[in-house]
Structure formats: C-alpha cells, structure tokens
Amino acid sequence: MTQVQDVSGAMTSMEKRATVSLASIYSLRMLGLFMLLPVLSLFTEQMPGSTPKLVGLTMGIYGLTQAILQIPFGLLSDRMSRKTVIVIGLLLFLLGSVVAASASDIYGVLLGRALQGCGAVSAAVMALLADLTQEVNRTKAMATIGASIGVSFGVAMTVGPVIAHHFGISGIFWLIAILAALAVLVIIFIVPNPQKISVHRDAELIPSELSSVIKNADLLRLNYGIFALHLILMASFVVVPLLMRDAGLDSGKHWQVYLPVLVTSMAMIIPFVIIAEKKRQMKKVFVGAIITIVIANLGFVLFNGQLIGLIACLWVFFCGFNLLEATLPSLISKTAPGDLKGTAMGIYSSAQFIGAFLGGASGGWLYGEYGPTSVFIFSAAVAASWVLIAFFMSQPRYLANLLLSLQAVKPERGEAFSQQLLTINGIKEVRLHFEENTAYLKVDSQQLNKNELNIFLKQWQ
Numbered sequence: 001m002t003q004v005q006d007v008s009g010a011m012t013s014m015e016k017r018a019t020v021s022l023a024s025i026y027s028l029r030m031l032g033l034f035m036l037l038p039v040l041s042l043f044t045e046q047m048p049g050s051t052p053k054l055v056g057l058t059m060g061i062y063g064l065t066q067a068i069l070q071i072p073f074g075l076l077s078d079r080m081s082r083k084t085v086i087v088i089g090l091l092l093f094l095l096g097s098v099v100a101a102s103a104s105d106i107y108g109v110l111l112g113r114a115l116q117g118c119g120a121v122s123a124a125v126m127a128l129l130a131d132l133t134q135e136v137n138r139t140k141a142m143a144t145i146g147a148s149i150g151v152s153f154g155v156a157m158t159v160g161p162v163i164a165h166h167f168g169i170s171g172i173f174w175l176i177a178i179l180a181a182l183a184v185l186v187i188i189f190i191v192p193n194p195q196k197i198s199v200h201r202d203a204e205l206i207p208s209e210l211s212s213v214i215k216n217a218d219l220l221r222l223n224y225g226i227f228a229l230h231l232i233l234m235a236s237f238v239v240v241p242l243l244m245r246d247a248g249l250d251s252g253k254h255w256q257v258y259l260p261v262l263v264t265s266m267a268m269i270i271p272f273v274i275i276a277e278k279k280r281q282m283k284k285v286f287v288g289a290i291i292t293i294v295i296a297n298l299g300f301v302l303f304n305g306q307l308i309g310l311i312a313c314l315w316v317f318f319c320g321f322n323l324l325e326a327t328l329p330s331l332i333s334k335t336a337p338g339d340l341k342g343t344a345m346g347i348y349s350s351a352q353f354i355g356a357f358l359g360g361a362s363g364g365w366l367y368g369e370y371g372p373t374s375v376f377i378f379s380a381a382v383a384a385s386w387v388l389i390a391f392f393m394s395q396p397r398y399l400a401n402l403l404l405s406l407q408a409v410k411p412e413r414g415e416a417f418s419q420q421l422l423t424i425n426g427i428k429e430v431r432l433h434f435e436e437n438t439a440y441l442k443v444d445s446q447q448l449n450k451n452e453l454n455i456f457l458k459q460w461q
Contacts, residue, residue: 056364074123
C-alpha cells in the first residue's frame with residue numbers, strides 16, 4: 001500500500017539523520033575552504049617563489065578545478081555508489097590539504113589548492129540527499145544544507161585568522177585535512193544508505209536540458225551575478241587582509257574585525273530579506289544590494305590606507321554580499337521550472353567557481369602590476385556591469401518548489417491528475433515525470449491551502 005503524502009508533515013527520523021549528517025559534510029568541507037579566505041594572501045606572500053600573481057592564482061585555483069569536475073562527479077554518482085564518489089572526492093580534498101600543509105614554497109600550496117578543488121562533491125551530496133528524502137520534504141532538507149554553508153562561512157572567517165596566527169598557514173591546512181577525514185567517517189558510518197539511486201531533476205544536472213537552461217535570459221543574468229559576486233570576493237581578499245595589516249592591525253587580531261562585521265551585517269540584512277520575500281520587493285532589494293557592492297569598492301578606493309575606512313567599507317561590502325548570497329539561490333529557485341532546478345543550480349555553481357578562479361587570478365595580477373587601488377576599481381566596474389544587467393531582469397515569480405510522489409498515479413491518468421492539481425488555489429505549475437515517479441510543482445506559498453492539497457492527495461492513494 002502506498003504511503004499517504006503529507007505536504008505539511010515533519011521529516012522522518014531517517015530523513016533528519018540524512019539531512020543533518022550530509023549538512024555536516026558540507027560544513028566540514030566549506031569550513032576548511034572559508035578559513036583560508038582571510039589569511040591565505042597574508043601567509044603565502046612570504047613563501048619562497050611568491051609573487052602577487054601566484055598569490056592570487058593560489059587563492060583562486062581551487063575554483064577552476066572545482067568548476068571542471070563538479071558536473072562530471074555528479075553524473076558519475078548516477079552510475080555508481082553515491083557514497084563511493086563522495087568518499088573519492090573527500091580523499092582528493094584531504095590529499096590537497098596535506099600537499100599544501102607540507103609545502104615549502106608557493107608552488108606546493110598552489111598544487112595543493114588545485115587538488116582541493118578536485119574534491120568536487122557538492123552535486124553528489126545533493127543527489128544523495130534527494131535519494132534519502134521524500135519528495136515532499138526534499139526542499140526543506142536542501143534549505144538546511146544551505147543554512148549550514150552560511151554558518152560555516154561566518155565561523156571560518158572568524159576562526160581562520162586565530163588559527164593561522166598560532167599555527168601558521170600549514171596549521172590551517174592540517175586542520176582542513178582532519179576535517180576532511182571526519183567527513184569521510186560521517187559519510188561511511190553515519191549517513192544512511194539509500195534503497196536505490198534515482199535521477200532527481202530538482203537536485204541534479206540533466207545534460208539533455210542544458211540548452212534550454214542556458215537559453216533562459218533571466219537565469220543567465222543570475223549566473224552572471226554569482227560569477228561577478230565571487231570574482232569580486234576573491235579579488236578583494238587578495239588585498240584586504242594585506243591592507244589591514246599594513247594599516248597597523250596585527251594579523252592575529254583580524255578576527256576582531258571579521259566577527260563584529262559579519263554578525264552586524266547579517267543582522268542588518270534581515271529586514272531586507274523580509275521585505276524582499278514577504279513584501280515581494282525582491283528586484284528592488286536585489287539591485288540595491290548590488291549597488292551596495294559598488295559603493296563598498298569605491299570606498300575601498302578612497303580609504304584603503306586607513307584602518308577605520310577599511311573596516312567601514314568591509315562592513316558595507318558584507319551587507320551587500322550577505323544579502324546577495326541569500327537572495328541569488330532564492331531567485332534561481334523561483335526562476336527555473338521545477339523540473340529544471342537541478343540543472344539550473346549546476347550551471348549556477350559552475351559560474352560561481354569560475355568567478356572565484358578569475359577573481360583570484362585577476363586580483364593578484366592587478367595588485368602586482370598596478371597596486372591595490374586597481375583591484376577595487378576593477379571590482380567596482382564588474383559590480384556596476386552587474387547593476388546594468390540586473391536592472392533588466394524580469395520581476396521574479398514568487399513561487400516555491402513543491403514535489404509530490406506519483407507512485408499512486410497511473411501514467412494514463414496523469415493529465416487528469418495534473419489538471420485537478422491546477423484547480424487547487426496556489427498551485428501555478430505542474431510538471432509530471434513518471435520515469436522518476438515525481439510531480440514538480442510551482443506554488444504560491446501565501447495562497448496554497450495545504451489541508452486542501454492533503455485531502456486531494458488522499459483521494460489518489
């Protein structure tokens with residue numbers, strides 16, 4: 001007998017275990033990468049063979065290998081054990097960390113960072129999560145992982161300078177290796193084993209759908225956005241830690257800047273997130289956040305020699321950055337059809353990593369050739385181009401994704417099922433994929449009556 005779906009029900013204990021354990025894998029891996037952001041340029045510039053170009057390349061190179069291997073790793077996980085693919089990726093990440101920790105010159109760290117990026121397991125982790133959760137609970141599970149990444153970023157930016165001050169950059173890389181080893185143990189011993197491996201269009205890239213997603217102008221604008229945002233982030237952090245040190249702040253005390261800046265900037269954006277989502281003013285808030293990035297970089301141009309000015313501009317930057325990091329995935333989810341979300345997110349993630357690579361490389365080159373001011377002028381110009389592109393984006397659809405199982409619905413009755421779903425208030429789009437036993441819905445959460453939907457679903461059991 002088919003299990004009755006409950007769109008308002010809680011996750012099962014197995015789903016909670018899968019979600020928390022997979023979120024911890026994400027967190028352990030991202031914690032290691034983020035810890036390097038505020039300190040890598042400070043310590044690698046003093047290594048034998050170091051030049052500004054190589055420092056920037058070392059910061060960004062992981063993004064290149066990540067972008068190249070992320071999609072192949074995800075597709076490979078459809079053909080063999082998800083856990084095996086994830087373990088292989090984590091071991092590559094661990095190996096890169098050990099190589100970088102053992103390096104005696106900048107070239108060794110560069111190689112280690114490239115190997116770290118080879119551990120491109122994000123897509124495989126999301127696919128495994130989809131295997132382990134019911135359709136009606138999958139969106140909540142993915143949101144939990146998204147929140148864990150945000151927490152990891154804040155913790156890592158604060159902890160990284162402290163660890164580097166006491167143990168050097170090699171100490172951070174050894175800690176990252178330990179975290180990667182812990183993640184391997186979590187995937188082997190704690191994450192549940194899926195009953196079967198399936199393709200999930202909301203969580204995985206579908207190669208046959210690439211062209212339709214790439215042709216979507218609004219998705220292209222968002223992809224350019226995440227590319228630009230991480231290009232600016234990486235280029236800026238080639239020079240910001242160096243400038244704070246040169247302005248008189250010891251590197252071991254940089255956490256005293258990052259902690260209050262991140263906490264207060266996160267608090268600052270909460271009202272704007274509410275205005276964007278609840279008041280449905282997403283485009284205005286989104287474009288305003290990009291303008292904030294422009295203002296922050298122009299401020300860096302003017303005040304990069306003053307510690308107070310640097311801190312003030314850093315706070316303005318993170319107000320815009322945190323708001324954009326929160327709204328960009330939401331806009332992708334709203335814009336992409338429900339059955340193309342996985343493909344859209346795969347392209348989006350690749351754009352993010354390419355941006356990180358080019359940001360590090362261009363930031364290091366500009367710093368070496370023309371000084372720190374050129375990095376901020378370049379970043380301001382990139383952000384300004386993003387403002388122009390975002391200005392012409394369509395008003396977002398304020399629709400959430402909802403998945404339903406089609407296990408109790410016969411294919412020949414699919415059209416009737418779909419048409420009846422569309423009569424329920426709040427359901428705006430229905431796409432059925434019987435090869436996956438999944439219905440992908442776009443719903444207006446403010447209008448949807450979940451009790452009415454639950455009653456309807458019981459009639460089809």
